Amino acid sequence: MVEMVDMSVISPGIALNDFLPIFVSSALVIVFGGFYVGIYTAVKVGMFKKWAMPLAYVFWLLTAYCLYIMGSLMHVGDFTAKALGMAMIGYLLLPHAVYYMQHQVHEENDH
Amino acid sequence: MTNKSVWSDSRFWQRSASWVTGFAAILLIWLTFDTSAQISMGTDSDLQNGVTKRVPGPTVINYKITYEMSTKRGHEVPVIGEKEKFFGRDDYSEEEAGELLHLGKLGSQAKNCMDCHTLLGNGGYYAPDLTKAWLDPAWGPEGSLQAMTGKNTKEEAMAEFLQHPSQYPTHARMMPNLGITAKEAKGLVAFLKHLSSIDTNGFPRNFGKIQGAIHGK
């Protein structure tokens, strides 16, 4: 039988032009992610005004978008794609959970 | 005192931290057992019977090694081929080859190779990666480095260079003389040949395809 070379199993290399967008988008994942939790916390502790809150969520959206770009340019596998998706949802919830807990401890100990 | 919620209970988090850490550590230890079995060094009979090991035995120096794209794995893997002479012989016993490798590995540490070069990609970034140095076209029969030393085989060329590196400058950045003896050089070359036979999951990618990078321009 003639061996058919199935190109789809050869993990695709990264195109030269894709390296820069990959590096930039993955750096921005963390930077925007930092803005998201930073603004969220700052609003909650009263360092920023309330109206800044939607801005925090805009940054979460940007984070997720950059992660999507990064993942697709890197040709990540199914498993990794799912893991990254889960990480983004976890990330959305993280500051809420953190703030909730910190706040409770303060309430319980300050009064 | 108001009611304490579990989420703000320090002891709850202390216990969680211990459980998470313990669980991660146990998983790591379990994976270490599995990995250790897979990365233990092969034997001479493995090589004779065509048993593929991630880290072949030292007698791999008796064979020709190439680095080829595997359609099954999706990346390049080292392929051990027919017999090939190494310093004029292709019949090193397990003991002889083991001694050469031992000498070479010790030498690689005693001369601080890793503080300029990378081995398996780890080390200093001041000099070329040595993971697949044995397969580098520059050391091959047509290669500039072999020609420079005036030797007829790859192993002799490499050994000559290692003993007198500053006589053969390849770049403004030169390798210093580290007092490597002829015997040590032979061991180091055996170490490098063995290193190139290790299955590194396709690192480095596109090795040696100077013009032929998949998306090269």
Next chain:
Amino acid sequence: MANNHLTGIGSESKQLATWYLTVAAILFGAQLLFGLVAAIQYVMPGFLFEILDFSIARMLHINALVVWMVFAMFGSVYWLLPDETGIETIGIKVGKLLFWVFTAAIVVVVLVFLFVQVGPADETTIWFITEGREYIEAPRWADIGIVVVVLGFVFNLYATGMKGNRSGIVTVIMADMLAFAGIYLAGMFFTDNITVDQYWWWWVIHLWVEATWEVYVGALAAYGLITMIGAHRKVVEMWLWIEVAMLFGSGILGMGHHYFWIGTPEYWWEIGALFSALEPLPLVAMFIHVLYDWGKTQGAQEALGKKTSVINNKPAFTWFVLNAFGNFLGAGVWGFFHTMPQVNLYTHGTQFTSAHGHLAFFGAYATILIGMMYLAVQGTNGIKVLRSTKTSIWAVSMIAGGVLGMTVALTLAGYVQVLVSRAQMGATWAGYFDGQSGMWFSQAMDWRLLMGFVTFLGFLLLAKDLLTTGKNPVHER
């Protein structure tokens, strides 16, 4: 508030802490000097050729780094122990003796590195000259000595923690330091199998810098927040446990990202990718935490009608905030963008790694340990509120700016290397030197050297400030 923390006078533990911190600062200077030599060699390859070659300069650069940080970590523990436990450290005499043993051993190791450099390919070299394994080159005799010293330190810590008031911070440090000491043993054997060698080598390197050291920094930050801005201990300690869970939960298996290409099985790709993606989370969390506590305590103060700052040690607090930010930037951003196996295949072993290494070691560790030096200055001089001086502001700006500049330059160099040496030419000898000869690469190396000088000048100012600010009349006593 928190004034009982401020007097170092009369505590032997705090005196020993200042010894450790002083040697740490000297070694920090040595680290920068050898780094400069190595950086000059990239620009002028003939510099000190066959006298103090790159391999030796770099070895001293990275070993001085590890050792000064370990010294500063020990010093910081001896500093905070009396505050946290409420008693004098037990076994302080032994601790002082071990300090001198440790310092003397380091001096001998450095002299051998400098003047003997390499040895013949046999076991005597491994025992007495160098082990030749990046970061832990110290010869075997010194390894054993280090284990003895560390065990002595851990004994003091445990004895004190168990007799005195064992706070959450002390509990975390106790557990962490035991792991820190135990892991070192994984790096003390020789094997012909380089894959096995690197497998265990990473246990030391990774489980130190991405697990136990990070947890240690979490504990120091907790101590700092309580001491400097009077943060609520309950909140801080609960938060510390959450950080421990997050750091160990992601960091221990994050080891996978070092097992992509060293001969280990392919399943490490998925493990490494998954846990590496989680590793920035605790760093982000630590960052929010500092912001949160600062906002809360300042808010509470202002609610009482006081407009003054809650911070009682401005320079130390600056370094602590820089730590939260630098950890996030250096370990988080610079770590994440080359951690996925798909990309790491091309970036592994390039100047990217070096860029990440510079910013992460600085951001995550150097900053907070320098902060501890300022806390020690405040304590030993009995100062109530330590203010920033012009020198301290210049020092922090130049050091942080210099390191960030070096990082950006190295990142550019790494980018050139990835495109030329890796993606196109596949890491051959010729590919390597093609990448190194490009204009972008060589200019990046010029900038790195310049920024290295800026960092070193910043260090000189820092040294001056640490030595003189204690007597400066601007502080509130």
